Amino acid sequence: MxxxxxxxxxxxxxxxxxxxxxxxxxxxxxxxxxxxxxxxxxxxxxxxxxxxxxxxxxxxxxxxxxxxxxxxxxxxxxxxxxxxxxxxxxxxxxxxxxxxxxxxxxxxxxxxxxxxxxxxxxxxxxxxxxxxxxxxxxxxxxxxxxxxxxxxxxxxxxxxxxxxxxxxxxxxxxxxxxxxxxDEVQYRAGLAESIKHAAIADAGFFAWLEKNADLLLKRDPAVLEHLACQNCRIKASVVMEDPLEKNRRRVLNYGHTIGHALEALSGYSLLHGQAVAIGMIAAGRIEKEMGLVGDDRLERIEALLTKLGLATRAAGTYPPQKILELLKLDKKSVGRRPRFVLLEKLGSVLCRDGQWALEVPEEIVEKVLVRLADTV
Amino acid sequence: MxxxxxxxxxxxxxxxxxxxxxxxxxxxxxxxxxxxxxxxxxxxxxxxxxxxxxxxxxxxxxxxxxxxxxxxxxxxxxxxxxxxxxxxxxxxxxxxxxxxxxxxxxxxxxxxxxxxxxxxxxxxxxxxxxxxxxxxxxxxxxxxxxxxxxxxxxxxxxxxxxxxxxxxxxxxxxxxxxxxxxDEVQYRAGLAESIKHAAIADAGFFAWLEKNADLLLKRDPAVLEHLACQNCRIKASVVMEDPLEKNRRRVLNYGHTIGHALEALSGYSLLHGQAVAIGMIAAGRIEKEMGLVGDDRLERIEALLTKLGLATRAAGTYPPQKILELLKLDKKSVGRRPRFVLLEKLGSVLCRDGQWALEVPEEIVEKVLVRLADTV
Known part of the structure; x- marks a missing residue:
C-alpha cells in the first residue's frame, strides 16, 4: 500500500x-x-x-x-x-x-x-x-x-x-x-532504546549520539528526524531477519532482562527506558565479570546515558533475590533459567553456538545485582 | 510429530x-x-x-x-x-x-x-x-x-x-x-454439527446419519468412531483449503449466523448445537423464500434433527428486531450487513461470484425471523 x-x-x-x-x-x-x-x-x-x-x-x-x-x-x-x-x-x-x-x-x-x-x-x-x-x-x-x-x-x-x-x-x-x-522525563527515558540500538548494531550511530547529545536534548527537528531514521533502519533490519523472535531478534533485548524485572518490581514507577538504561549497565557488568570486556564500552555507555539525563543506578529498593525470582519469568528463560544478551564490542552482540541470548552463571548475576543495590 | x-x-x-x-x-x-x-x-x-x-x-x-x-x-x-x-x-x-x-x-x-x-x-x-x-x-x-x-x-x-x-x-x-x-442434552446438541457437516459437504454422510440415528442415540462405540472420522475428514478438508477463513471456510458457518445470535440472546442457556439446529432451519427457510429450493432437503434436515432430539423451533423469547441487531455484529458481516451461508443442495453450498457467504435482503431475513418467533 x-x-x-x-x-x-x-x-x-x-x-x-x-x-x-x-x-x-x-x-x-x-x-x-x-x-x-x-x-x-x-x-x-x-x-x-x-x-x-x-x-x-x-x-x-x-x-x-x-x-x-x-x-x-x-x-x-x-x-x-x-x-x-x-x-x-x-x-x-x-x-x-x-x-x-x-x-x-x-x-x-x-x-x-x-x-x-x-x-x-x-x-x-x-x-x-x-x-x-x-x-x-x-x-x-x-x-x-x-x-x-x-x-x-x-x-x-x-x-x-x-x-x-x-x-x-x-x-x-x-x-x-x-x-x-x-514530558521531559519520558522524552529522555525513550532515548535509552536509541543507545541500545547503537550499542548492539552500529558503533557509528553511537558516536553520532555522543556528538549530538546536546541537540538531542534541545529536540532539534533535523536531529530528531535523523534519529528516527537510524532507529528504524536498525530495528527493521533485525526484525526482518527474525520476525517471530526465534533467535537473532533477541539481540533487541539487550539490557531488557534485568530491565524488565526492575520495571515490574517498581510497580512501573520506573519508566521502561529508565529500567533499560540500568539494565544495560547491569549487562555490561556481567560482561566484565565474565571477562568479556577489553575496551571502554561500559564507560562510554554510562557516560552517554548520564549526559542524556538517564540514571545508571537503581534508585529504589530492589532486593537481588526478588529480581532473581522475576528473571525466571523472563520470556527468554529456558527451564526457568534466565538468558542474557551480551555485547561482543560496541556495535555488535556476542553470539555463541548460534545463540544470541546466553546463560550466565547465577552467582555472577547475583553479584551484579547485589552491586546494583549497593550503589543506591 | x-x-x-x-x-x-x-x-x-x-x-x-x-x-x-x-x-x-x-x-x-x-x-x-x-x-x-x-x-x-x-x-x-x-x-x-x-x-x-x-x-x-x-x-x-x-x-x-x-x-x-x-x-x-x-x-x-x-x-x-x-x-x-x-x-x-x-x-x-x-x-x-x-x-x-x-x-x-x-x-x-x-x-x-x-x-x-x-x-x-x-x-x-x-x-x-x-x-x-x-x-x-x-x-x-x-x-x-x-x-x-x-x-x-x-x-x-x-x-x-x-x-x-x-x-x-x-x-x-x-x-x-x-x-x-x-450429559444427554449436551450429547444430542453436539450432533447438530455433524448434521451441518453432512448438509454442506457430503450427502452420503447425511444418509448414514439418517440410517444410524438410533445407534447414535445409544452411543454405540463403533458408530461414534465412524462419526468422529467423518467429521474430522470433512472439517479438515475445508480448513486446509482456507485456514484463516478468508472465504471458502465460511461454509462451516452454515446455520451459525442466526444460531450465534440466538445463543447470545438466550444468555447461553441455549447450547451452541441447539442454536445451530434452529439456525439451519432458519437458513433453509431463507433458501425457500429466495426460491432456491427444489428438493426435500429442509424436510430431511428437520426430520433428522427431530429424530436426534433437537428442537427446530426457538422455544423462548427472541424478538426479531433484537436478532437483526445482533446479526450486524456477526463476523461475516460487511458494512454491518450480515451474510448467510446457503445450500445449493444437500451436500453442497451455494457459491455466487466466488462468495460462500451471501447477502440476503433484510425483508427476507425479517420474515423468517418473525416466523421463527411465531412458531414458539
Missing part, C-alpha cells in the same frame, strides 16, 4: 516473510499529523477507523489534530502509561469496539506511546480474530522501538508483556513533531 | 500452509486417555504441561484418568460451559499460568468440550506471545468441530466468539470413550 500523503516524507519498508502482504511501510516526517486521517481514509478505503489513545495525547491536542473535527470511535486510556497496560484495559477496549458495532472491516489506529501501541496492537489482533492496525507513535520510545516489529502485549500482575501476540502493523506513521510536547 | 501411542489408532493429518511445521495430527480412538499423558511427555519432551479443563470433566473422572496421579499445573473452569467463556476467565487462567512460573517452554493441554478448547487455545496463543496447545476434545461438539481448525476465542457481553485468534493446535487426541459420560 502506498502512502498517499503528498509530503516529501522518508519511507522504509519492513518486509517480513510471515506477512502475506510482504511487508509494511514506515513513514517518517514532521508536522503531517493533521493531514494523516484523510490519507488513511484513502489508503484503507471502506474500513471503519477506531482510535486508541491516552489522556496525555488528548491533553497535548494531538487527538484533535488527528481527528480534525471528524467523527470516529475513540478509546482514551486513562491513566496513561504502563499501569494501564493490563488485561482489564484490553477487555474494556474490546467491549468499547463491540458497542460501536464494529466488524472485521475495522482499522485500529494507535495514537500514542509504547503502552498505547502495545495494547492497541493486541486489541487489533484479537478483535473478531484480527483486524489491521496502524501505529502513530508519538514518543521517543515508541518511535525508536515499539511501533516496529509487531510485538503486542499487556503486563501480568507479576511480569512485563507476559501476555500478547505478534501482530504486524499495516503501516507506521512517525511524526517527529509530536515529540515536542512530550 | 509422530503419535507415540502404541494403540491401533486412526490418524488424520491437518496440513495448513499457514503452519511452519506443515500440519498437525488428529488421532482418533477409544479408551486411550489413561495412557495419553505419558505419550505427550514423550512427544513434547522438555515442555512443562499445564492442563485447562472444567468441573464436569473433573466430576466424570477424566482429569484423574489423564493425570494418573502425576503432578501438573491445572486450571478448572467453573462453572463449565459458555457462561465462563469470557475475558475474565481468560485473564484468570493466564495469571494462574504465571503463578506456576511457566515460560515459553509450556505445553497447554485442553481437556474438555468447546468452551475449554476455545479458551485454552486462546490462552496458549497469548501466553508469552504463544505456546503450543494440544486438544483433547471430550464432547460431541468439540470432537465434531471445534478442536480442529485453530479457531480460539471468548464471548463479549454482546456477541459470541467476538475476541480471539487463529492458533492451530500441535495435535488433537479424540478419545470417543469420553462421550459415554456426557
Amino acid at each position: 502506498d502512502c498517499p500523503l503528498k509530503d516529501n516524507l522518508k519511507t522504509f519498508t519492513v518486509s517480513t516473510p510471515a506477512l502475506p502482504e510482504g511487508g509494511y511501510p514506515v513513514v517518517i516526517g514532521s508536522g503531517f499529523l493533521g493531514r494523516l486521517r484523510a490519507a488513511l481514509k484513502e489508503q484503507f478505503a471502506g474500513r471503519m477507523g477506531f482510535v486508541i489513545t491516552d489522556r496525555s495525547l488528548v491533553q497535548a491536542g494531538h487527538l484533535d489534530r488527528f481527528l480534525g473535527g471528524s467523527q470516529m470511535g475513540v478509546y482514551v486510556i486513562d491513566p496513561p502509561g504502563e499501569v494501564s497496560k493490563t488485561m482489564e484495559t484490553l477487555t474494556s477496549i474490546l467491549e468499547a469496539m463491540e458497542s460501536c458495532f464494529l466488524g472485521r472491516d475495522t482499522l485500529v489506529i494507535a495514537l500514542g506511546g509504547g503502552t498505547v501501541g502495545d495494547i492497541a496492537g493486541f486489541a487489533a489482533a484479537v478483535f473478531k480474530r484480527g483486524v489491521p492496525v496502524v501505529h502513530i507513535p508519538t514518543t521517543t520510545i515508541s518511535q525508536a522501538d515499539s511501533s516496529i516489529g509487531g510485538k503486542t502485549g499487556v503486563d501480568s500482575t507479576r511480569s512485563k508483556n507476559a501476555f500478547g501476540v505478534f501482530w504486524h502493523p499495516a503501516a507506521v506513521y512517525m511524526d517527529t513533531e509530536t515529540l515536542q510536547t512530550l | 509422530d503419535c507415540p501411542l502404541k494403540d491401533n489408532l486412526k490418524t488424520f493429518t491437518v496440513s495448513t500452509p499457514a503452519l511452519p511445521e506443515g500440519g498437525y495430527p488428529v488421532v482418533i480412538g477409544s479408551g486411550f486417555l489413561g495412557r495419553l499423558r505419558a505419550a505427550l511427555k514423550e512427544q513434547f519432551a522438555g515442555r512443562m504441561g499445564f492442563v485447562i479443563t472444567d468441573r464436569s470433566l473433573v466430576q466424570a473422572g477424566h482429569l484423574d484418568r489423564f493425570l494418573g496421579g502425576s503432578q501438573m499445573g491445572v486450571y478448572v473452569i467453573d462453572p463449565p460451559g459458555e457462561v465462563s467463556k469470557t475475558m475474565e476467565t481468560l485473564t484468570s487462567i493466564l495469571e494462574a499460568m504465571e503463578s506456576c512460573f511457566l515460560g515459553r517452554d509450556t505445553l497447554v493441554i485442553a481437556l474438555g468440550g468447546g468452551t475449554v478448547g476455545d479458551i485454552a487455545g486462546f490462552a496458549a496463543a497469548v501466553f508469552k506471545r504463544g505456546v503450543p496447545v494440544v486438544h483433547i476434545p471430550t464432547t460431541t461438539i468439540s470432537q465434531a468441530d471445534s478442536s480442529i481448525g485453530g479457531k480460539t476465542g471468548v464471548d463479549s457481553t454482546r456477541s459470541k466468539n467476538a475476541f480471539g485468534v487463529f492458533w492451530h493446535p500441535a495435535a488433537v487426541y479424540m478419545d470417543t470413550e469420553t462421550l459415554q459420560t456426557l
Whole structure:
C-alpha cells in the first residue's frame, strides 16, 4: 500500500516473510499529523477507523489534530502509561469496539506511546480474530522501538508483556513533531532504546549520539528526524531477519532482562527506558565479570546515558533475590533459567553456538545485582 | 510429530500452509486417555504441561484418568460451559499460568468440550506471545468441530466468539470413550454439527446419519468412531483449503449466523448445537423464500434433527428486531450487513461470484425471523 500523503516524507519498508502482504511501510516526517486521517481514509478505503489513545495525547491536542473535527470511535486510556497496560484495559477496549458495532472491516489506529501501541496492537489482533492496525507513535520510545516489529502485549500482575501476540502493523506513521510536547522525563527515558540500538548494531550511530547529545536534548527537528531514521533502519533490519523472535531478534533485548524485572518490581514507577538504561549497565557488568570486556564500552555507555539525563543506578529498593525470582519469568528463560544478551564490542552482540541470548552463571548475576543495590 | 501411542489408532493429518511445521495430527480412538499423558511427555519432551479443563470433566473422572496421579499445573473452569467463556476467565487462567512460573517452554493441554478448547487455545496463543496447545476434545461438539481448525476465542457481553485468534493446535487426541459420560442434552446438541457437516459437504454422510440415528442415540462405540472420522475428514478438508477463513471456510458457518445470535440472546442457556439446529432451519427457510429450493432437503434436515432430539423451533423469547441487531455484529458481516451461508443442495453450498457467504435482503431475513418467533 502506498502512502498517499503528498509530503516529501522518508519511507522504509519492513518486509517480513510471515506477512502475506510482504511487508509494511514506515513513514517518517514532521508536522503531517493533521493531514494523516484523510490519507488513511484513502489508503484503507471502506474500513471503519477506531482510535486508541491516552489522556496525555488528548491533553497535548494531538487527538484533535488527528481527528480534525471528524467523527470516529475513540478509546482514551486513562491513566496513561504502563499501569494501564493490563488485561482489564484490553477487555474494556474490546467491549468499547463491540458497542460501536464494529466488524472485521475495522482499522485500529494507535495514537500514542509504547503502552498505547502495545495494547492497541493486541486489541487489533484479537478483535473478531484480527483486524489491521496502524501505529502513530508519538514518543521517543515508541518511535525508536515499539511501533516496529509487531510485538503486542499487556503486563501480568507479576511480569512485563507476559501476555500478547505478534501482530504486524499495516503501516507506521512517525511524526517527529509530536515529540515536542512530550514530558521531559519520558522524552529522555525513550532515548535509552536509541543507545541500545547503537550499542548492539552500529558503533557509528553511537558516536553520532555522543556528538549530538546536546541537540538531542534541545529536540532539534533535523536531529530528531535523523534519529528516527537510524532507529528504524536498525530495528527493521533485525526484525526482518527474525520476525517471530526465534533467535537473532533477541539481540533487541539487550539490557531488557534485568530491565524488565526492575520495571515490574517498581510497580512501573520506573519508566521502561529508565529500567533499560540500568539494565544495560547491569549487562555490561556481567560482561566484565565474565571477562568479556577489553575496551571502554561500559564507560562510554554510562557516560552517554548520564549526559542524556538517564540514571545508571537503581534508585529504589530492589532486593537481588526478588529480581532473581522475576528473571525466571523472563520470556527468554529456558527451564526457568534466565538468558542474557551480551555485547561482543560496541556495535555488535556476542553470539555463541548460534545463540544470541546466553546463560550466565547465577552467582555472577547475583553479584551484579547485589552491586546494583549497593550503589543506591 | 509422530503419535507415540502404541494403540491401533486412526490418524488424520491437518496440513495448513499457514503452519511452519506443515500440519498437525488428529488421532482418533477409544479408551486411550489413561495412557495419553505419558505419550505427550514423550512427544513434547522438555515442555512443562499445564492442563485447562472444567468441573464436569473433573466430576466424570477424566482429569484423574489423564493425570494418573502425576503432578501438573491445572486450571478448572467453573462453572463449565459458555457462561465462563469470557475475558475474565481468560485473564484468570493466564495469571494462574504465571503463578506456576511457566515460560515459553509450556505445553497447554485442553481437556474438555468447546468452551475449554476455545479458551485454552486462546490462552496458549497469548501466553508469552504463544505456546503450543494440544486438544483433547471430550464432547460431541468439540470432537465434531471445534478442536480442529485453530479457531480460539471468548464471548463479549454482546456477541459470541467476538475476541480471539487463529492458533492451530500441535495435535488433537479424540478419545470417543469420553462421550459415554456426557450429559444427554449436551450429547444430542453436539450432533447438530455433524448434521451441518453432512448438509454442506457430503450427502452420503447425511444418509448414514439418517440410517444410524438410533445407534447414535445409544452411543454405540463403533458408530461414534465412524462419526468422529467423518467429521474430522470433512472439517479438515475445508480448513486446509482456507485456514484463516478468508472465504471458502465460511461454509462451516452454515446455520451459525442466526444460531450465534440466538445463543447470545438466550444468555447461553441455549447450547451452541441447539442454536445451530434452529439456525439451519432458519437458513433453509431463507433458501425457500429466495426460491432456491427444489428438493426435500429442509424436510430431511428437520426430520433428522427431530429424530436426534433437537428442537427446530426457538422455544423462548427472541424478538426479531433484537436478532437483526445482533446479526450486524456477526463476523461475516460487511458494512454491518450480515451474510448467510446457503445450500445449493444437500451436500453442497451455494457459491455466487466466488462468495460462500451471501447477502440476503433484510425483508427476507425479517420474515423468517418473525416466523421463527411465531412458531414458539
